[in-house]
Amino acid sequence: MISRVLSAELSEHAGRRVTIAGWVHRRRHLKTVSFLVVRDRAGLAQVVAGETHDGAGGGLPGEESVVRVTGTVIRRPQAPGGVELAEPEIEVLAEPGTPPPFDLYRPVVTASLPTVLDHAPVALRHPRLRAALEISAASVAGFRAALDRLGFTEIHTPKIVASATESGANVFGIDYFGRPAYLAQSPQFYKQAMVGVFERVYEVGPVFRAEPHDTVRHLAQYTSLDAELGFVTDHRDVMAVLREAVAGMVESVRHRAAAAAGLLGVALPEVPAEIPAVHFTEAQRLTSSSEPDLAPAQERWLSEWALREHGSEFLFVTGYPMSKRPFYTHPDPARPGSSNGFDLLFRGLELVTGGQRLHRYEDYTSALAALGEPIGPYEGYLQAFRYGMPPHGGFALGLERWTARLTGAANIRETTAFPRDLHRLSP
């Protein structure tokens, strides 16, 4: 390994001669002195080139050059980290052929979103753009850690499926050895089947939606955080687990991505020990609506209400009408027409959909018959229920949507490295 210390560790080496390595984040020429700011995975380090280079600094490598710099660590309060490297010997490991499409060293991103996305491999080096992905990675780690603690097992399920069952439309077709197949829109059926094996399972993986609309909220591929658990009494047990998962995500961002969260000014939410919940009919009453679903404006209003009334940035809406939930949703035995399905709203937007599922084979065949759907395409799915399944439920959380809510990103495309949408298939 190229022997080096990281930028963030420099202050521990004051007075010593050390080597750092990274990218030239910025080259600055003053009258009698020149500076290099070197960026590595841990942050920034300032190198003062002094007069060892030719006065105007013309000999210093340009931005995005990959360098190894050996120098003496000097305390300098105004430098990043309170130290700088003096009397540098600079070795260029790789030279860029082209300057970046925008200045990576400016505190804000000056390029338009299409420019950023077209040049993702270099644009993501900008500390603010990178920060969103760090927060995303920390969130996933927290999700897994929370569920691991609760006895969940991680699974990996097929992304290529035989039938376009779950929502019919918006699936991508594949040529599968000459047969038609589809990209999975969710691991729903598989995670339910695996409750029969492990009782509690989760999967973090890509899901695919042939979303024909070009919006700031939709991607053709996103990362779904899915969980499913058996032996629940009803959907409230699922909500309790979801609360733990979200709390784990927040804690992980706090600990693993503190600098990134700080850079983006992320205000981490408090996750109440019990997240407040309103029944759908109450949500309708509060928003003076009689529609069978919540419009975005109502979700925003309810979020504000929850913050005002309960001091919570999270709000469960329970008891959605059966007519608006997928066929595998368990009805509320006490309220005809209502389901044991819920949404979790976070900062004005639906973040998670979940609920209790049907668990008896006959209930599935009845539900499909009521929809006029044939059993055939669901045979593989229904197998699990033929052989005895406990009451169970689960949820799915879109990672990019979570990161967008947390960072305040206006467009979900800012929260994933290489977005896919109606128009974008590269890089």
Place this chain on the structure above:
Amino acid sequence: MISRVLSAELSEHAGRRVTIAGWVHRRRHLKTVSFLVVRDRAGLAQVVAGETHDGAGGGLPGEESVVRVTGTVIRRPQAPGGVELAEPEIEVLAEPGTPPPFDLYRPVVTASLPTVLDHAPVALRHPRLRAALEISAASVAGFRAALDRLGFTEIHTPKIVASATESGANVFGIDYFGRPAYLAQSPQFYKQAMVGVFERVYEVGPVFRAEPHDTVRHLAQYTSLDAELGFVTDHRDVMAVLREAVAGMVESVRHRAAAAAGLLGVALPEVPAEIPAVHFTEAQRLTSSSEPDLAPAQERWLSEWALREHGSEFLFVTGYPMSKRPFYTHPDPARPGSSNGFDLLFRGLELVTGGQRLHRYEDYTSALAALGEPIGPYEGYLQAFRYGMPPHGGFALGLERWTARLTGAANIRETTAFPRDLHRLSP
């Protein structure tokens, strides 16, 4: 949550009346007494039905019924866990409509592999089949933990790509909003680009190969454990990181999947502090071969040799000929024709492929020109190198292949829940 104790915790409750829940793993009728063995996520628990049920035990629920059983915990050395539940009250939560296609309670799986795969949702409940997936989950957790400790960041990259670049053949085509697209065969280009952002990255995700051969070693979708890191001196730094990742996987199986490993009689390998390595030319000499690649029989021979000579079940083969490695492989500067690419053999089989990559833009354009390949389809990929990339390398490990080696599975289809292959697209 249905209030219950897990089977594995029963012995802590001796003398008390407790509730368990799970599946009827086995129902046994003896002359004067009947037993239920209940299976939950933690193991098995024995329930003695005595004469509270009708003598012949006819009133007891059948195999795979989902039950909740309240009973008194009695010490009984010959029962699983040394305790059993007496004076049971049994509640059936769900009844199977069909008996399983084979007996799940027999110690070995009596069904053929096609029967197992056709009935995966119920077959995987068999403790031996489930065990392989537990080992797989524990391995992934260990991989992530090891790389997290080394400062790696987790990434999620596109599974839908614009061109079939990496190997040309064996890609699945997609209809992407009316345009042709392909399923990604690996995250290779994306993980390299992300070295420019995070220096050290990993991804655990599905990759897709339209493998037209029906073998015991190939799947159309498998889970790839990918890592890539910058600021390496050469491939040996990559090998050192891979050693840590594999050691983390072994340790995690030891701690998180001990029961599963025990059930399958898995002998966990020792991972030497430094895994022995032979150069390709030496491997040729040892196996008296002059072919430019290693045949399976040679890999087996070399593995046995490493065990004999070095006491290691792992062996690196380094310096593969450039002609046999992908175009992005870094040549060995000291040996014309040799690469800085390596394989890791484990128990007779190639488990990991990795190496140092090219990092200069001109080296990529030259390599593509030498192959007679146009630059066009690689434009997005090559972007990263235009803007300055450090010396870097990485590796990819197939999760199912690893689990198969560890468990001794004869067919890789036994190591994934719902395999996809030339003929199989469901369940």
